[in-house]
Each structure stands twice: as C-alpha cells, then as structure tokens.
Amino acid sequence: MIGAYMSSVPNSDALSIPEALSRAHAHWNAGQADQAEQYCQRILAAWPGQADALHLLGLMAHAYGNLDLAIAHLRQACMAPRAPAIYSSNLAEMYRQKGLLAEGEEAAQRAVVMDPSLVPGWSNLGILLQEAGKLEQSLACLERVVALTPDAPEAHNNLANTCRRLDRLDRAERHYRQALALYPNYAEAHSNLAFLLTAQGQYDQAADEARLAIELNPRLVDAYLNLADVEITRHRHGAALRALDALHAFAPQHLGGLIARAKVLKQLERTDEALELARQAVALAPYSAEAHLALALVLQAQGETDEALEQFEQAATLPGSSAEEALNGRATLLMESGRKEEAMAAFDRALEAFPGSVRVLTSRADAKTFKAGDPDVAVIEALLAEGERRSLPDLTSAHFALGKAYLDMGDAARAFSHLNTANRQKRSTFRYDSAATDRWMQGIADTFAPALFERLRRVGVPSELPVFIVGMPRSGTSLVEQILASHSQVFGAGELSALRLVIESHGPFPDLLHSMTPETAQRLGRAYLDRIEPLAHGHLRLIDKMPGNFLYAGLISLILPGARLIHCRRDPVDTCLSCYTKQFSGEQQFTYDLTELGEFYTGYQRLMDHWTRVLPSDRYIQVDYESVVDDLEGEARRLVSFLGLPWEDACLQFHTHRRVVRTASVNQVRQPIYKTSRGRWQACAEHLRPLLDALGPAAA
Incomplete structure (x- = not known):
C-alpha cells in the first residue's frame, strides 16, 4: 500500500505517497505552508488516516498556534498501526502545552514503551511528570536523558528544573551551569538560572540573567516571567509590571503572563483588575492549578473567603505543582477567618501530602504555641541540616520558626541562635541605609x-x-x-x-x-x-x-x-x-x-x-x-x-x-x-x- 500512486496532486499526474510526503515536507521547510497542506490533504484523500500526513498537518497547525487542531491530527496519526514512537512523544508535548498533563503523560509513556532509546520521549515524559508534581519520577526520566546525551545542554537544563523543584538547589545550579558551559547563549538556561538565583536571594544576579535571556531571545516568555518574579520578590512592582508589559506586547493571552500580572496587581491593591485577570486565566485554562491558585489569592485579598477556599481546593486537587501552596493557603485562610480547629486540620492535611514542607511547617508555627517535645521542632531542625540544598527563603523561614519555638519553650539562648541567623540571612537580601x-x-x-x-x-x-x-x-x-x-x-x-x-x-x-x-x-x-x-x-x-x-x-x-x-x-x-x-x-x-x-x-x-x-x-x-x-x-x-x-x-x-x-x-x-x-x-x-x-x- 505504501507504494500506491495518486493522481491530481499539484504539478504531477502520478506520485507515490512517499514522493508526495517528501514534497510536502520540502514545501513546509521552504515556508510554503499552503502547498504543503495541499499535498497532505491529497495523501489523506487517497489513504484516509495516513499517519505521516496527519503528523505533518499536526506540526503545521501547532506552528500556526492552533493547538486543538494539532492535537486532533496527532491523536489520529498515533492511532495508525505502525505510527512511530516519536509521534506519540510529540502528541505528549502538545498535550502538555494545552495543560492536559494526564493525557500527555499517557502519550509519553506509550512513546518510551515503543522505543526505550527515544531521547525526546524520555525528555517529554520527564517534563510532564515535573509539571504534574511527580518529581521523583521526573528526576529518574531526566537523569536517563542526561546519561543518554551528556553533551546536550537541553538535557542538563531540564534535569536542573526538576532538581530545583525538589529543593536540591545545589544540584540544580550545577546542571544549569553545565548547560551554559555547553552552550553559553542558551537563553532558556539563563532564564531558569535567574529563577534559581531568586530563590537563593541573589536578586541582582537573577535580574541580570533574566535580562540576558531576553536579549538572547526576545520572545522567550519565561524570561519575562522570571524577571517579573525577581522584581516582585524585592517589592519593585512597577519594574515587574514593565517586564509583563513587554511580554504582553507579543503574548497578550499567555497564561503565565495573566497570572503574574494578577499577582502584581493584587500586591498593589488593584484587586478589581487582578480579579478580572485571574478569572480570565481560569476561563482560558480551566484545568490549570496555577490559574485557580491565582484566583484564590485575589479572592482572599478581597475578603471573599468562601469562594477563595473553593478555589484553593480546586488548585490543590488539579495536576500541577501548585498543590503545596494551595493547601497551605487554604489552611492559612481558615486561620485568618478564626476557624482554628479547621485550620490545624488543614495544616495536617497539607503535611500528609507534602511531608517536611517548610512552607507548611513555618505557617503552622505561627498558628500555635510550642511546648517541649513538639515533633515539628525536630522536623524543622532536620530540614535546616540539608543546608544549601534548600532555598534561602526556606532556610530563613525555618530559622524564624525555630526561633519562635524555642522562645515559646523558654530557651532564649537557642531561640536567639536561630533568630540571629534568620535575620542575618534576610538582611543580606536587600540594601538599607539606617542613617x-x-x-x-x-x-x-x-x-x-x-x-x-x-x-x-x-x-x-x-x-x-x-x-x-x-x-x-x-x-x-x-x-x-x-x-x-x-x-x-x-x-x-x-x-x-x-x-x-x-x-x-x-x-x-x-x-x-x-x-x-x-x-x-x-x-x-x-x-x-x-x-x-x-x-x-x-x-x-x-x-x-x-x-x-x-x-x-x-x-x-x-x-x-x-x-x-x-x-x-x-x-x-x-x-x-x-x-x-x-x-x-x-x-x-x-x-x-x-x-x-x-x-x-x-x-x-x-x-x-x-x-x-x-x-x-x-x-x-x-x-x-x-x-x-x-x-x-x-x-x-x-x-x-x-x-x-x-x-x-x-x-x-x-x-x-x-x-x-x-x-x-x-x-x-x-x-x-x-x-x-x-x-x-x-x-x-x-x-x-x-x-x-x-x-x-x-x-x-
């Protein structure tokens, strides 16, 4: 069947399907999308469901921003009996971009089962697992990618991203630096390093890395988001909005941009505008945990407690990496509302899902009075022992929590050992002139x-x-x-x-x-x-x-x-x-x-x-x-x-x-x-x- 001939293909009376595919690819590579599509459609007219033509149509639809059509074509292509594994891998990536993480994970798993040596398949699976919050599984996939391609800067960059989310910041920085050693003009790695440096409290260097990433790739969305993030972290909200304005100029409907702008406007107490953007983000991506979390935070700021609790719950149950923050936010809001018993139960639920979470443990520390033998003290002490694996904000928060705990228990010497360290760490992150x-x-x-x-x-x-x-x-x-x-x-x-x-x-x-x-x-x-x-x-x-x-x-x-x-x-x-x-x-x-x-x-x-x-x-x-x-x-x-x-x-x-x-x-x-x-x-x-x-x- 593969050798079948077709008639009525442009400029040819009779072409085999392989020849027609070759011409379709040639036209597409030459930027002649209309001619490429015509060849693909003629192939499908002669052979409905032909996987290679459907795959190319899917890539074309994706390139032109029609993600739904791209997914439809690739999904149909993958149904063909002998469709290559790479087609399932590409489908997985498009599902990821759509926010359909479970479907993407299934497609990527299918790809690596079909071809265990397929590097893009393992890479896409690792990134999908990373975004779904399945970080240890992601780590295993991306370590395999680095082992298969040790000189690929993308492999080190992706592995570093998962290490960062696992709070293994020392290892994350090592792989970002390795990616940049292999490819000094790697904009994505500069951008990701900026995000890591923000977590380490190195704000000036973080901003420099983000700006360099933008200079190298002016359409790199994450670089603008990471520049905005460092500016938000140091309370420079005007500068954050300028970074987001630059992003909006070429990506006005980007989900991350909408969410980031909503958060900045909330900080500036422009909550009506923030609410509009957060609702827009949820409408655009109803299965995005990050969008529901942003909406919850704005509703919380507006005093809409019941709806905010609902949105925190949504964010906690959807796939993604926001569940920890959402569960902690829900518990904190219950505490703010005077519902202390519910709040403490909510903190317990958060720690069941994320044992050893610094964010949750330190929030709970503010909500209670410590007594001798409190098990949280040993847990937080153990987290501090991990040292530079943890972000500077996490380490600082842990020291503040232990300072409070030991003051509650009447041990001033140990309390001030932690409080002095916490304050010194925090003081190192900004400039202040007392005189x-x-x-x-x-x-x-x-x-x-x-x-x-x-x-x-x-x-x-x-x-x-x-x-x-x-x-x-x-x-x-x-x-x-x-x-x-x-x-x-x-x-x-x-x-x-x-x-x-x-x-x-x-x-x-x-x-x-x-x-x-x-x-x-x-x-x-x-x-x-x-x-x-x-x-x-x-x-x-x-x-x-x-x-x-x-x-x-x-x-x-x-x-x-x-x-x-x-x-x-x-x-x-x-x-x-x-x-x-x-x-x-x-x-x-x-x-x-x-x-x-x-x-x-x-x-x-x-x-x-x-x-x-x-x-x-x-x-x-x-x-x-x-x-x-x-x-x-x-x-x-x-x-x-x-x-x-x-x-x-x-x-x-x-x-x-x-x-x-x-x-x-x-x-x-x-x-x-x-x-x-x-x-x-x-x-x-x-x-x-x-x-x-x-x-x-x-x-x-």
Whole structure:
C-alpha cells in the first residue's frame, strides 16, 4: 500500500505517497505552508488516516498556534498501526502545552514503551511528570536523558528544573551551569538560572540573567516571567509590571503572563483588575492549578473567603505543582477567618501530602504555641541540616520558626541562635541605609512645621469615614483594630497600601509638600477615598491599620481633615523584640538587625513626638498596649468615643468576632486579653545588647 500512486496532486499526474510526503515536507521547510497542506490533504484523500500526513498537518497547525487542531491530527496519526514512537512523544508535548498533563503523560509513556532509546520521549515524559508534581519520577526520566546525551545542554537544563523543584538547589545550579558551559547563549538556561538565583536571594544576579535571556531571545516568555518574579520578590512592582508589559506586547493571552500580572496587581491593591485577570486565566485554562491558585489569592485579598477556599481546593486537587501552596493557603485562610480547629486540620492535611514542607511547617508555627517535645521542632531542625540544598527563603523561614519555638519553650539562648541567623540571612537580601532613613524622618518633621498647617488647614476632603491606626509593627495595632472592628458601625479593612500608593503617584514624599496647593490636597484626599469607599460596605467608619502610615500622619491631617488617627504605643524593647522575631510579608527593612531596629525606633519616636505637638487633639489620640491590657473596658470606651460612636458591649468580646484578620498577630487577636507579653524582653536581655544600646534612654 505504501507504494500506491495518486493522481491530481499539484504539478504531477502520478506520485507515490512517499514522493508526495517528501514534497510536502520540502514545501513546509521552504515556508510554503499552503502547498504543503495541499499535498497532505491529497495523501489523506487517497489513504484516509495516513499517519505521516496527519503528523505533518499536526506540526503545521501547532506552528500556526492552533493547538486543538494539532492535537486532533496527532491523536489520529498515533492511532495508525505502525505510527512511530516519536509521534506519540510529540502528541505528549502538545498535550502538555494545552495543560492536559494526564493525557500527555499517557502519550509519553506509550512513546518510551515503543522505543526505550527515544531521547525526546524520555525528555517529554520527564517534563510532564515535573509539571504534574511527580518529581521523583521526573528526576529518574531526566537523569536517563542526561546519561543518554551528556553533551546536550537541553538535557542538563531540564534535569536542573526538576532538581530545583525538589529543593536540591545545589544540584540544580550545577546542571544549569553545565548547560551554559555547553552552550553559553542558551537563553532558556539563563532564564531558569535567574529563577534559581531568586530563590537563593541573589536578586541582582537573577535580574541580570533574566535580562540576558531576553536579549538572547526576545520572545522567550519565561524570561519575562522570571524577571517579573525577581522584581516582585524585592517589592519593585512597577519594574515587574514593565517586564509583563513587554511580554504582553507579543503574548497578550499567555497564561503565565495573566497570572503574574494578577499577582502584581493584587500586591498593589488593584484587586478589581487582578480579579478580572485571574478569572480570565481560569476561563482560558480551566484545568490549570496555577490559574485557580491565582484566583484564590485575589479572592482572599478581597475578603471573599468562601469562594477563595473553593478555589484553593480546586488548585490543590488539579495536576500541577501548585498543590503545596494551595493547601497551605487554604489552611492559612481558615486561620485568618478564626476557624482554628479547621485550620490545624488543614495544616495536617497539607503535611500528609507534602511531608517536611517548610512552607507548611513555618505557617503552622505561627498558628500555635510550642511546648517541649513538639515533633515539628525536630522536623524543622532536620530540614535546616540539608543546608544549601534548600532555598534561602526556606532556610530563613525555618530559622524564624525555630526561633519562635524555642522562645515559646523558654530557651532564649537557642531561640536567639536561630533568630540571629534568620535575620542575618534576610538582611543580606536587600540594601538599607539606617542613617538615610533617620534623616528622611527628620526631614518629614521639618517639612510639617506649624506654618504649613496654618496655610493648608482644613482644605482637604472632610470625610469622617477613615480611621488610621498607626505605630510601630507589633505595638498592639491589630488588637486595637479588632476591638473597634467588633463595633457594628466599624469595618476593619486591615493593612492597606492605599495611602502610600496615592502619595507615591503624586511625587516624592515629603518633597511634594513644598508645592502643595488646596487643589492638590483635595485631589490626594479624593484619590484615597476612591480606593477605600468600596470596602466600607455601608459602615460609618473604616479602619486602615497600616502601621507605617505614622510617616504620613501630618499629610493625613491636611488631605483628610475629618479622619481620625490612633497611635498605638508599647514598651519600646518589647515592641522591637517582637519585630525581630517575625519575618514580615511586606517591606520592614529596619527590623532585621538589632542596632538598625533600635535606631529606627528612636527616629520613629522623635517623629511621633512632633505629631503630638502639631496635630489637632480632637483627631489624634494615643493608646498604650499596656493600658489596654490593664483596663480593657476603659480604653475600649475611650476609643469608641473618639470615633464618635455609641458604646457596644461587643467591643469587649473582640476575640469572638469572626472577621478575617490578615496580620502577623492573627493568633493573638483570637484570644482574650492576656498579660504574658508584657516585659517579655527581660528574659532575653543578654541577647539584646545591640538593641538596648541603640535605644539608649528609651529602653529604660
């Protein structure tokens, strides 16, 4: 049958099928797609189901971006009795690109059974298993590929990708470097090395590698995503969006691009835009775990708890590498929602699926109080013993978790051994100038002189909706918010970046005050209210509990003269100690060195003293954490009165309020008032000498 002849083929009266196939391939290789397709269609007219013609049509459809048609052609080609193994391998890769990982794995398995020496088959199977989260099986496949083709840079690159996902970072880097030694202009390996370097905390080098990958291959999608990832990691969201804009220019519907942009916009609190993109990603790839995870995270940020839990569950059960993050995210959201028993069960479920997960173990560490003999301590200690196999963020998180655990158990020496290492590791990942920060805060005080308030008094938007709770992190801001948010007319919005983003969009602070006009004040106030009013849901007061807004207290008084400010204070050393024990999700760069922490506190206190002198007393009050602990009802009544609201007894039962709390203090605000945190630093005094020296008289 293979020698059959056909008529009516272009430019030929009678060609054999092999000759027609040869001409089809020749036309395709010459860029003459129409002629190639005509030959294939004539072959199929003479021999329906002819595998080689179907395979070529599939490759052509894939090249032109029609993945569904490509899969249909290749699937039919593979049904032929003697279809080569490579056809099943190619079908597997197209299934992978479509996100159909189970179907792809089946096709790739079929390919290597048919031909155990087929390198592309093992490679495609290894990559499919990698994306499905079957990492040990992937490792075995890709090790076989390297053994069969030790001088192939692609083989080393693919093996490195699986090693990286297995947290064998030392081995991953070795294979990326080997791939680049074999092929220095290998854009994909440069891009993947960028992702690895981000995990190792080497952000400048990571960005350089990603940019080099883009220079080598301007249409390499992953390079743009990895550049965006490193910028997101170091909180440079504008730079991340620029990288994603460049990707969007040539791949506007790329799933990874949509997901990455949704995550950046969520960080910028542009959650409506983020939600639209995340839903678009799910619609585009309904079986993508990554898309459902992105949607869950945005819904969580919007306070849509039930739907977010559903999306976390979807992401956890779909094939892919997102299940660990999804299960951990679900448990964390349950904790934030005050459903502690369900949360602890969810953490257990996550650890059953991913034993030894640093992500899950450290999240659970924040949610509980350790006692002697807690098995998690030994597990986390063992993870640390793996050393550089693990990513720097994992190692840092593990040290923070053990620091907390040993503090809970009263072993200050071991606690500070881990806390000092954790903070040193975190501090190594960014640049911070303590002296420059101090000068900046002093410049803020100098700018907001009494004459400025006199010139711009009450020119802003007079809304009474906003209530700002400000102060140092870990100074009782979450407790005060929880007390007030238990009132029926108060909505606790948590820590919003809205004010900072509005200010940054109008110029550098405090320099923008030099040209401030009443119109500018109105514009800034209105821009902030536009961001928060949709969150209030009809409440008379909305709390913005971003502690760092203490920097902007003077500006708040100008642009929002009806706003109220509550400054939370706590013992300076207890405050700083609590900061030092936490790895913050946002930028709190001053907290990772005891001397710098003390220096920042001193500058903060000086600025707060200035605000006390210049801000109107009917819109600014101070509350001490210790006073709240000693006299909950008295302080709660004073705070409610300050908000201009009638008293409600619910404010005394704040720990039973079921609102979502997204803060480092989530566990504490779910408990009744307790006094064990007062004077906590004294048991650790010998380990705090740099802090005490920097605080000076404030520590007394």
